[in-house]
Amino acid sequence: MSTSTPPVIVLGGGIAGLLAAHELGRNGVAAEVYEAGPRIAGMAASHTDADGFSYDVGAHFVTNRFMAALGMRANCRVLPRYGEVVHLSAKKHPVYPIGLLGVPRFVRSAVWEKVRRPKRDLSVAADRFRHDYGRKLADEVALPLLEAWSGLPADQLSASVIDKIPTGLAQTIWLRMAQRMTKRAVMIGYCKEEPSATGVFHVYPDGGIAAICQHVADGLAQPVQVGQPAEKIYTDGERVVGVRIAGRDIETNTVISTLPINRLTQLIEGSDRLDRFRRFQFRGLVLVNLKLTGRELLPDVIVWTPHGFPYFRVTEAPMAMPWIAPVDKTMILCEFGAQPGDEVWAMTDEEAVERCVSTLDPLIPDVRSRLLGASVLRQPLGYPVFALDYEPDRAALAAEGTGIAGLHSVGRNGEFDHILMEDTFWRLRRRIPAIARDHHRCSVVASSIEGVHNEHSTA
Numbered sequence: 238m239s240t241s242t243p244p245v246i247v248l249g250g251g252i253a254g255l256l257a258a259h260e261l262g263r264n265g266v267a268a269e270v271y272e273a274g275p276r277i278a279g280m281a282a283s284h285t286d287a288d289g290f291s292y293d294v295g296a297h298f299v300t301n302r303f304m305a306a307l308g309m310r311a312n313c314r315v316l317p318r319y320g321e322v323v324h325l326s327a328k329k330h331p332v333y334p335i336g337l338l339g340v341p342r343f344v345r346s347a348v349w350e351k352v353r354r355p356k357r358d359l360s361v362a363a364d365r366f367r368h369d370y371g372r373k374l375a376d377e378v379a380l381p382l383l384e385a386w387s388g389l390p391a392d393q394l395s396a397s398v399i400d401k402i403p404t405g406l407a408q409t410i411w412l413r414m415a416q417r418m419t420k421r422a423v424m425i426g427y428c429k430e431e432p433s434a435t436g437v438f439h440v441y442p443d444g445g446i447a448a449i450c451q452h453v454a455d456g457l458a459q460p461v462q463v464g465q466p467a468e469k470i471y472t473d474g475e476r477v478v479g480v481r482i483a484g485r486d487i488e489t490n491t492v493i494s495t496l497p498i499n500r501l502t503q504l505i506e507g508s509d510r511l512d513r514f515r516r517f518q519f520r521g522l523v524l525v526n527l528k529l530t531g532r533e534l535l536p537d538v539i540v541w542t543p544h545g546f547p548y549f550r551v552t553e554a555p556m557a558m559p560w561i562a563p564v565d566k567t568m569i570l571c572e573f574g575a576q577p578g579d580e581v582w583a584m585t586d587e588e589a590v591e592r593c594v595s596t597l598d599p600l601i602p603d604v605r606s607r608l609l610g611a612s613v614l615r616q617p618l619g620y621p622v623f624a625l626d627y628e629p630d631r632a633a634l635a636a637e638g639t640g641i642a643g644l645h646s647v648g649r650n651g652e653f654d655h656i657l658m659e660d661t662f663w664r665l666r667r668r669i670p671a672i673a674r675d676h677h678r679c680s681v682v683a684s685s686i687e688g689v690h691n692e693h694s695t696a
């Protein structure tokens with residue numbers, strides 16, 4: 238053991254790892270960030286192509302509150318609009334979620350469910366959705382979307398996936414009015430960790446979402462070390478004692494990992510506490526970005542497509558962020574639920590584009606003649622799958638963490654939770670002071686033990 242305080246080791250240079258190091262710095266603790274890949278940002282990467290279209294990994298939205306907390310508010314533009322609708326038919330696109338209350342069959346079925354159905358166990362997603370929203374709305378809209386994200390039937394999914402809609406109906410109506418009055422994309426329920434309010438709205442950083450990661454990385458005391466994969470995490474007596482990074486052993490009593498939890502388990506030496514998380518599954522996404530002539534081609538920024546389309550969501554981000562595509566051009570993002578190895582994942586890029594173009598007709602009738610080009614991205618970590626099968630273990634991870642002292646699994650994939658970047662930020666802001674105190678306490682104990690050991694060996 239060395240007498241100086243060892244650094245906290247942060248695994249992963251995506252937004253969660255960078256924010257963890259940032260928060261440790263605010264709490265006076267040195268951190269070293271190791272990223273396996275050649276660059277930072279992970280799922281928060283952005284790039285601009287030769288034709289002047291800018292992309293993030295999927296469409297990414299952040300708020301002025303999050304950006305202000307990072308000191309980036311001045312480098313952001315305000316989104317003039319944001320809206321989500323559900324495609325029920327070629328002419329019917331009710332606003333999500335309040336417009337669905339205007340569909341008589343949904344209302345009748347929801348009332349029937351409340352009045353006539355006996356109370357029953359609601360731990361399964363399918364039962365809970367039908368109970369909360371009525372059978373029609375659940376079966377026609379909510380469950381097909383949930384199944385597309387998850388790749389499992391809704392009767393094999395836990396109802397805890399649903400406890401995620403933080404904004405009530407009355408507040409949603411109020412916030413939508415605020416959107417209209419202020420002509421700003423007031424946030425409605427995007428972040429779970431902090432409340433919605435009329436003063437919290439969507440913004441977009443200059444340089445794209447990746448600029449957030451770069452800004453945080455630039456403020457760190459030590460540069461992120463890229464091309465440095467974590468290979469092992471050593472434990473002793475259910476406490477972290479070190480890590481192996483790119484063939485080099487480093488002593489530490491605190492590791493913050495942002496790796497997918499089912500990947501983290503494979504790195505642990507000396508404990509089987511994390512073995513139960515090995516079977517957790519992520520649902521992948523195939524993201525097809527079509528570059529088209531024209532603008533405002535969709536009924537709103539996001540169109541949910543529960544039926545009749547091979548993808549579950551279509552997004553026209555330039556409606557909300559006009560500057561990410563050249564004038565009079567736009568991008569339409571089609572998101573397919575997929576799994577590495579399945580038929581959707583295995584489509585060639587050309588096949589994926591053709592599948593979009595040949596099915597988008599009900600939303601954009603002349604889509605083929607507008608097509609300028611496309612880009613296709615395969616993201617294996619789209620959504621954590623809340624399978625009933627391992628629900629007790631998922632709940633235990635959420636409540637108790639890894640169970641190994643000094644090992645903290647954070648971020649969307651590390652916590653195995655449907656959270657966004659701002660949620661990760663607020664969670665870290667709350668958790669890091671205790672992690673910093675524990676790290677300090679363990680380091681002091683370790684150096685006093687070493688002091689005693691040195692006295693004995695010199696005596």
Ligand SMILES: Cc1cc2nc3c(=O)[nH]c(=O)nc-3n(C[C@H](O)[C@H](O)[C@H](O)COP(=O)(O)OP(=O)(O)OC[C@H]3O[C@@H](n4cnc5c(N)ncnc54)[C@H](O)[C@@H]3O)c2cc1C
Binds near residue numbers: 250659
């Ligand atoms: C389609 C889509 C749309 C989204 N939209 C939004 C949105 O609108 N707003 C929002 O806030 N969020 C959004 N999100 C979520 C957001 O992208 C994620 O929450 C966030 O980017 C995850 O960051 P992370 O650091 O937790 O993970 P990652 O970005 O995956 O970072 C983990 C890093 O760890 C590295 N790594 C892996 N293995 C090792 C190893 N052995 N050693 C060292 N490093 C390793 C990886 O290379 C990676 O860089 C969206 C996500 C998706 C998929």
